[in-house]
Amino acid sequence: AQSVSQHNHHVILSEAASLELGCNYSYGGTVNLFWYVQYPGQHLQLLLKYFSGDPLVKGIKGFEAEFIKSKFSFNLRKPSVQWSDTAEYFCAASNNAGNMLTFGGGTRLMVKP
Amino acid sequence: GAVVSQHPSRVICKSGTSVKIECRSLDFQATTMFWYRQFPKQSLMLMATSNEGSKATYEQGVEKDKFLINHASLTLSTLTVTSAHPEDSSFYICSALGQGAHGYTFGSGTRLTVV
Numbered sequence: 001a002q003s004v005s006q007h008n009h010h011v012i013l014s015e016a017a018s019l020e021l022g023c024n025y026s027y028g029g030t031v032n033l034f035w036y037v038q039y040p041g042q043h044l045q046l047l048l049k050y051f052s053g054d055p056l057v058k059g060i061k062g063f064e065a066e067f068i069k070s071k072f073s074f075n076l077r078k079p080s081v082q083w084s085d086t087a088e089y090f091c092a093a094s095n096n097a098g099n100m101l102t103f104g105g106g107t108r109l110m111v112k113p
Numbered sequence: 114g115a116v117v118s119q120h121p122s123r124v125i126c127k128s129g130t131s132v133k134i135e136c137r138s139l140d141f142q143a144t145t146m147f148w149y150r151q152f153p154k155q156s157l158m159l160m161a162t163s164n165e166g167s168k169a170t171y172e173q174g175v176e177k178d179k180f181l182i183n184h185a186s187l188t189l190s191t192l193t194v195t196s197a198h199p200e201d202s203s204f205y206i207c208s209a210l211g212q213g214a215h216g217y218t219f220g221s222g223t224r225l226t227v228v
Contacts (some may be wrong), residue, residue, distance in 0.1 A: 043147050
């Protein structure tokens with residue numbers, strides 16, 4: 001069965017700390033991977049996506065993610081977080097046809113000023 | 114934990130018919146529901162935001178008469194695709210926010226195919 005796992009449910013960091021949020025997937029065939037962010041009271045926004053090519057993907061707001069096929073992982077990273085990064089982060093995966101999208105359970109990040 | 118049940122998971126309908134997709138929050142009250150759509154090879158697109166008891170707010174370019182959203186109770190929101198056409202074939206997913214929920218909770222999605 002297709003699944004996406006985010007093992008960290010809550011993460012608390014101080015400003016300027018480095019961030020890495022884990023995402024592991026279980027998918028047959030070619031997989032497309034996404035990271036979304038949802039700020040309090042707002043809808044989802046796409047941070048970055050991976051379809052093919054360079055496994056290190058750079059997104060908006062200084063975020064990046066690395067697709068490691070051997071580990072079935074697509075971890076999200078940011079070298080130095082800001083208070084404004086406080087939000088909920090979702091990893092998602094779909095097959096190459098984009099037929100179904102599976103979300104991880106989300107990670108709530110709180111950045112303390 | 115918070116669960117949103119979305120049905121059906123897959124549906125095939127004939128062109129010109131209507132299809133209703135339901136999202137139910139099972140153990141919390143969903144004060145706000147987001148409805149998204151995903152086209153192949155693209156990211157999610159927000160269609161509309163609905164708050165319980167009031168009219169949905171649609172994003173620019175989304176036809177409100179075609180995609181009817183009802184959020185009549187704190188545990189149920191529905192999206193009805195009226196007079197469906199093949200170009201409406203897509204993946205639709207809801208996300209709920211409410212009191213007692215752990216942030217935002219997604220439904221499992223609905224794959225709509227219009228033939």
